[in-house]
Amino acid sequence: MSVLILADQADGHFKKTAYEALSYGAKVAELTGTTAEALVLGTVSEDLASLGKYGVKKVHHVANEALNTVDAQVYAKVIAEAVKSTGATIVIFSQNTTGRAVGPRLSVRLKAGLVTAAVALPETSNGFVVRKVSFSGKAFANVAINTDIKIISLNMNAYKIAAGEGTAEVSTLDTAVDAPKIKVTATDKVTGEVPLTEATRVVSGGRGLKGPENWHLLEDLAKALDAATACSRPVADSHWRPHHEHVGQTGVAIAPNLYVALGISGAIQHLAGVNRSKVIVVINKDGEAPFFKAADYGIVGDIFEIVPKLTEEIRKFKGA
Amino acid sequence: MKILVCISKTPDTTAKIAFKNGNTQFEDNGVQWIINPYDEWYALVRAIELKEKDPSTTVHLITVGGADAEPIIRKALALGGDEAIRVNSTDLTDSFYVASQIAEVARAGAYDLIFTGKETIDYNNSAIGGMVAELLDLPFVSIATKFEINGNTATIQREIEGGEEANEVTLPVVVSCAKGMAEARIPNMRGIMAARTKPLKVVEPVAVEALTSISSFELPPAKAGVKLVSPDNVGELVRLLHEEAKVI
Numbered sequence: 285m286s287v288l289i290l291a292d293q294a295d296g297h298f299k300k301t302a303y304e305a306l307s308y309g310a311k312v313a314e315l316t317g318t319t320a321e322a323l324v325l326g327t328v329s330e331d332l333a334s335l336g337k338y339g340v341k342k343v344h345h346v347a348n349e350a351l352n353t354v355d356a357q358v359y360a361k362v363i364a365e366a367v368k369s370t371g372a373t374i375v376i377f378s379q380n381t382t383g384r385a386v387g388p389r390l391s392v393r394l395k396a397g398l399v400t401a402a403v404a405l406p407e408t409s410n411g412f413v414v415r416k417v418s419f420s421g422k423a424f425a426n427v428a429i430n431t432d433i434k435i436i437s438l439n440m441n442a443y444k445i446a447a448g449e450g451t452a453e454v455s456t457l458d459t460a461v462d463a464p465k466i467k468v469t470a471t472d473k474v475t476g477e478v479p480l481t482e483a484t485r486v487v488s489g490g491r492g493l494k495g496p497e498n499w500h501l502l503e504d505l506a507k508a509l510d511a512a513t514a515c516s517r518p519v520a521d522s523h524w525r526p527h528h529e530h531v532g533q534t535g536v537a538i539a540p541n542l543y544v545a546l547g548i549s550g551a552i553q554h555l556a557g558v559n560r561s562k563v564i565v566v567i568n569k570d571g572e573a574p575f576f577k578a579a580d581y582g583i584v585g586d587i588f589e590i591v592p593k594l595t596e597e598i599r600k601f602k603g604a
Numbered sequence: 605m606k607i608l609v610c611i612s613k614t615p616d617t618t619a620k621i622a623f624k625n626g627n628t629q630f631e632d633n634g635v636q637w638i639i640n641p642y643d644e645w646y647a648l649v650r651a652i653e654l655k656e657k658d659p660s661t662t663v664h665l666i667t668v669g670g671a672d673a674e675p676i677i678r679k680a681l682a683l684g685g686d687e688a689i690r691v692n693s694t695d696l697t698d699s700f701y702v703a704s705q706i707a708e709v710a711r712a713g714a715y716d717l718i719f720t721g722k723e724t725i726d727y728n729n730s731a732i733g734g735m736v737a738e739l740l741d742l743p744f745v746s747i748a749t750k751f752e753i754n755g756n757t758a759t760i761q762r763e764i765e766g767g768e769e770a771n772e773v774t775l776p777v778v779v780s781c782a783k784g785m786a787e788a789r790i791p792n793m794r795g796i797m798a799a800r801t802k803p804l805k806v807v808e809p810v811a812v813e814a815l816t817s818i819s820s821f822e823l824p825p826a827k828a829g830v831k832l833v834s835p836d837n838v839g840e841l842v843r844l845l846h847e848e849a850k851v852i
């Protein structure tokens with residue numbers, strides 16, 4: 285019995301979500317009286333033993349470089365082997381693109397119940413019940429996993445990284461790796477910026493900004509706050525901003541600590557993608573805008589006047 | 605080429621979310637049902653576009669659900685599907701159950717391409733595509749934003765953290781679709797009329813044991829209410845974010 289956590293990496297470095305999953309997995313192990321172990325796939329340039337800081341006792345490494353890109357079919361088979369050879373009964377993924385692709389396949393392969401978009405630790409007093417996002421953040425579902433092996437895919441920013449002391453024992457897993465059927469022909473990553481889904485602060489703009497030529501106002505504020513940028517759907521549809529910045533029901537769902545909405549009305553479909561943000565700040569000249577009902581802090585006023593002032597105040601605060 | 609598009613019936617995006625029977629079931633009284641937006645706008649429309657480019661293509665639609673799912677599947681036919689299959693079950697306990705039904709039909713139909721939406725807007729499981737792929741032992745490309753076909757090879761753009769990745773894969777393949785794949789369409793009168801006479805096959809489900817079950821639903825705690833700051837005192841907002849909310 286153990287909890288096996290996929291420590292996700294990209295380009296040889298662990299993702300922030302890996303640390304969240306490890307911290308969460310260590311706590312799940314504590315709750316269930318087992319040990320937490322990490323699984324690392326592909327070539328990594330980081331010190332594997334240091335993952336012990338997040339509470340794992342062992343790190344199993346399959347160093348095959350064919351695993352540096354994610355083919356869900358290949359990954360699921362390798363992870364299923366690792367689950368068998370380590371005797372794990374709980375497997376933890378991050379609900380990122382890797383988890384979304386691989387978790388369901390592993391669930392079928394092991395006939396193991398899967399809860400995706402999990403936001404809390406399992407409740408084990410009566411069965412094994414995991415809370416997940418449902419109705420696009422408008423509700424939670426408590427889902428019971430009824431199989432011996434259990435798989436949880438943890439939502440991003442849903443569990444706080446807990447780093448302490450400790451080193452893990454590192455061992456190599458010798459697992460056969462199939463040739464991927466999917467060929468990766470190109471990757472195009474925004475460099476030097478935090479991916480929107482991983483960002484702890486997000487500044488987002490709507491139609492109230494009037495046009496792409498005004499986006500520097502938003503970008504300056506985002507920079508001062510060390511935040512990622514996002515937008516509402518009509519903004520992406522009008523090509524003022526790239527599609528990957530579109531948040532909401534039909535775009536990306538995010539859950540940062542701070543979400544600042546500039547000139548966004550707060551339509552229900554927009555809220556569905558941002559309503560799990562811990563703190564929401566809304567600036568809108570229309571005091572009746574629905575977003576104020578979902579907000580923690582608000583300013584009723586013109587963004588063209590307020591945003592430069594706010595950016596200035598943040599800079600002053602940071603400088604102090 | 606034969607394409608299968610998975611269609612899910614979901615509450616309208618503006619539906620009020622409430623629960624009944626001790627918070628174990630969604631309160632569907634008065635709720636308007638729609639095709640899950642990701643299934644409709646991206647998966648279905650892209651499949652129809654592929655058919656428009658190559659008229660030898662057939663597009664089949666599948667839904668797992670009761671007779672009350674038929675208006676939804678008819679609307680999908682009106683958008684341009686050729687025929688629909690409904691797996692007659694109202695007991696949609698979990699994704700594994702639904703995926704198993706879809707895989708059963710897909711296996712018999714020998715499809716070259718299976719499209720699903722990225723996730724449904726009610727259960728947000730994002731699991732059907734991957735499960736169907738595993739059940740059929742096919743490759744799976746998740747969260748696709750562009751899809752082109754050239755002979756037997758699909759070129760797919762998919763989302764990864766902080767960017768996109770270009771993939772190439774030989775058919776058959778299972779793909780989950782997201783924004784970028786296509787632009788939403790509205791069914792026209794001709795499509796609606798044609799949909800009335802298109803075949804809608806009803807098949808009985810296969811016996812499958814669900815792996816998970818819902819114990820209850822919960823609504824998030826209500827917000828305390830917005831604290832308004834005067835536009836003349838922006839510094840106060842910075843203070844609140846630092847001292848009270850502790851987010852900066």
Ligand SMILES: Cc1cc2nc3c(=O)[nH]c(=O)nc-3n(C[C@H](O)[C@H](O)[C@H](O)COP(=O)(O)OP(=O)(O)OC[C@H]3O[C@@H](n4cnc5c(N)ncnc54)[C@H](O)[C@@H]3O)c2cc1C
Nearest residue numbers: 490491492516517532533534547548549551553554569587
């Ligand atoms: C099925 C479906 C799915 C959808 N999915 C999404 C989704 O994923 N994401 C999404 O965002 N939308 C989505 N929508 C669209 C959504 O319903 C709204 O139309 C959209 O969110 C509105 O965007 P907006 O707030 O930027 O623009 P608007 O509704 O035009 O609002 C602009 C706001 O800016 C304010 N404003 C204007 N000028 C100023 C100024 N100078 N200073 C301050 N404030 C100003 C206005 O008061 C107004 O509140 C979806 C719709 C449907 C039907």
